[in-house]
Amino acid sequence: MKYYDKLIFELSRPGRKGYELPADEYGKDAMSAIPSELMRGTEAELPEVSELDVVRHYTNLSMKNFGVDTGFYPLGSCTMKYNPKINEEIAAMPQFTQLHPLQDEKGVQGALELYYNLQQALANIAGLYEFTLNPYAGAHGELTGLMVMRQYHLSRGDEKRTKVIVPNSAHGTNPASAMVAGLEVVEVKSKPNGSIDVEDLKPLLDDTVAGIMMTNPNTLGMFETEIMEIAALVHEAGGLLYYDGANLNPLLGKVRPGDMGFDIMHINLHKTFSTPHGGGGPGSGPVGVVEHLAKFLPNPRVRKNADGSFSIESDGESLGSVSSFLGNFGVMMKAYAYILTLGRENLKNVGPLATLNANYIKESLKDDYLLPIDGVCKHEFVFDGLKDKSTGVTTLNVAKRLLDYGFHAPTIYFPLLFHESMMIEPTETESVETLDEFIDVMHKVAAEARETPEDVKNAPLTTIVRKLDETTAAKNPVLTYRQLKSAAEK
Numbered sequence: 001m002k003y004y005d006k007l008i009f010e011l012s013r014p015g016r017k018g019y020e021l022p023a024d025e026y027g028k029d030a031m032s033a034i035p036s037e038l039m040r041g042t043e044a045e046l047p048e049v050s051e052l053d054v055v056r057h058y059t060n061l062s063m064k065n066f067g068v069d070t071g072f073y074p075l076g077s078c079t080m081k082y083n084p085k086i087n088e089e090i091a092a093m094p095q096f097t098q099l100h101p102l103q104d105e106k107g108v109q110g111a112l113e114l115y116y117n118l119q120q121a122l123a124n125i126a127g128l129y130e131f132t133l134n135p136y137a138g139a140h141g142e143l144t145g146l147m148v149m150r151q152y153h154l155s156r157g158d159e160k161r162t163k164v165i166v167p168n169s170a171h172g173t174n175p176a177s178a179m180v181a182g183l184e185v186v187e188v189k190s191k192p193n194g195s196i197d198v199e200d201l202k203p204l205l206d207d208t209v210a211g212i213m214m215t216n217p218n219t220l221g222m223f224e225t226e227i228m229e230i231a232a233l234v235h236e237a238g239g240l241l242y243y244d245g246a247n248l249n250p251l252l253g254k255v256r257p258g259d260m261g262f263d264i265m266h267i268n269l270h271k272t273f274s275t276p277h278g279g280g281g282p283g284s285g286p287v288g289v290v291e292h293l294a295k296f297l298p299n300p301r302v303r304k305n306a307d308g309s310f311s312i313e314s315d316g317e318s319l320g321s322v323s324s325f326l327g328n329f330g331v332m333m334k335a336y337a338y339i340l341t342l343g344r345e346n347l348k349n350v351g352p353l354a355t356l357n358a359n360y361i362k363e364s365l366k367d368d369y370l371l372p373i374d375g376v377c378k379h380e381f382v383f384d385g386l387k388d389k390s391t392g393v394t395t396l397n398v399a400k401r402l403l404d405y406g407f408h409a410p411t412i413y414f415p416l417l418f419h420e421s422m423m424i425e426p427t428e429t430e431s432v433e434t435l436d437e438f439i440d441v442m443h444k445v446a447a448e449a450r451e452t453p454e455d456v457k458n459a460p461l462t463t464i465v466r467k468l469d470e471t472t473a474a475k476n477p478v479l480t481y482r483q484l485k486s487a488a489e490k
């Protein structure tokens with residue numbers, strides 16, 4: 001073990017210090033501003049280290065991590081595309097970061113204009129009437145959108161519409177959001193190719209249906225060709241169509257959910273619009289709706305006045321508020337920079353290139369990996385493990401082995417429709433050379449699985465941490481230094 005691989009607590013030496021609290025604006029010790037009843041009674045157990053120790057500790061830690069800036073990251077359903085650095089630079093401008101949400105409207109006209117422009121850009125991209133940028137994440141957007149759906153039915157006195165239809169292949173957040181919104185989840189079956197079984201859907205469509213939640217292309221990356229019929233059936237029954245647009249990548253620039261008959265949708269700016277994610281945020285899950293639902297969107301919203309100025313408004317029929325102030329402004333600025341740097345013409349290439357890349361990998365690997373659903377996919381696809389499973393090498397083994405070759409694993413064991421699911425999404429930002437390298441490595445791992453299966457089963461062999469005991473990690477996680485010490489003493 002290298003010296004700086006030690007835990008920061010082990011580098012601690014009594015009295016060593018790397019900080020000095022500044023005096024307050026009156027020149028007094030900053031601590032004196034804290035009322036005595038709020039002061040802690042005992043010293044916090046913190047490592048006592050120098051600034052240099054801290055810098056090395058975090059820099060070394062960051063080098064043990066795998067990110068899209070260090071290697072190819074084909075994590076299906078997550079759209080781990082490259083995030084151009086200019087987005088970060090723009091979002092970090094002090095003109096943005098030093099704004100205060102309680103500042104007077106007149107002093108933040110520029111920021112409101114960008115906010116408004118992003119609302120409009122998303123509405124154009126989605127083919128919908130109005131967007132709120134308030135929600136903080138995809139699941140939060142789903143909840144907001146479903147609250148709009150509920151509010152719509154209640155406003156018509158249609159109180160018995162509490163049923164939301166969700167395909168059994170849906171992202172787990174869909175049924176969860178419906179439950180949190182106080183709605184009841186009803187599952188509709190998928191056909192073997194992953195698309196919704198319209199015959200199974202029909203009997204579910206009665207006067208208790210609030211709506212249906214779908215994503216198109218579906219979770220298996222296949223386009224729902226019967227979407228227009230589904231939309232007509234749901235609308236005839238008095239329900240609304242919700243589109244899970246967390247991954248808008250397959251459609252971007254080509255197809256608009258509004259044109260397919262959807263009434264409400266959310267978009268994950270932190271997937272499709274190139275904000276870094278995977279570390280848990282910050283995110284943004286804007287929600288768009290058709291015109292007659294716009295009045296139910298959450299408050300506050302940014303509007304453009306007749307004189308060209310911008311204001312923050314609250315409407316009476318709104319479902320209320322879902323966030324503090326206007327949402328995660330920094331994430332919005334990254335998304336806005338992304339849209340402007342690509343421009344209308346290049347934005348149209350995102351979906352087609354993401355689709356081309358996914359199909360290229362799928363066709364190149366289907367000799368070694370089991371492709372349960374053949375045909376042209378959109379931005380992602382699913383293998384059901386290795387074709388030759390005779391040596392007992394699993395999807396988990398293949399995923400771990402990829403780490404030895406410098407690639408992040410695909411999404412594994414999701415969707416649940418297959419036992420050995422391996423969901424691959426390359427995105428449009430990878431070069432053909434990177435894709436070829438990944439394809440070579442996947443073939444190499446398949447050959448190893450046949451010839452030297454133990455190498456694959458024991459993987460990863462070269463990573464900082466070897467195979468983890470995932471059950472213990474989930475059931476008895478050791479998250480603090482104190483827990484680690486007491487575990488070691490036992």
Ligand SMILES: *Cc1c(COP(=O)(O)O)cnc(C)c1O
Binds near residue numbers: 138139140246
């Ligand atoms: C990622 C994702 C979500 C959830 O988004 P969060 O920002 O993680 O809450 C919902 N649906 C689909 C299809 C997704 O891929």
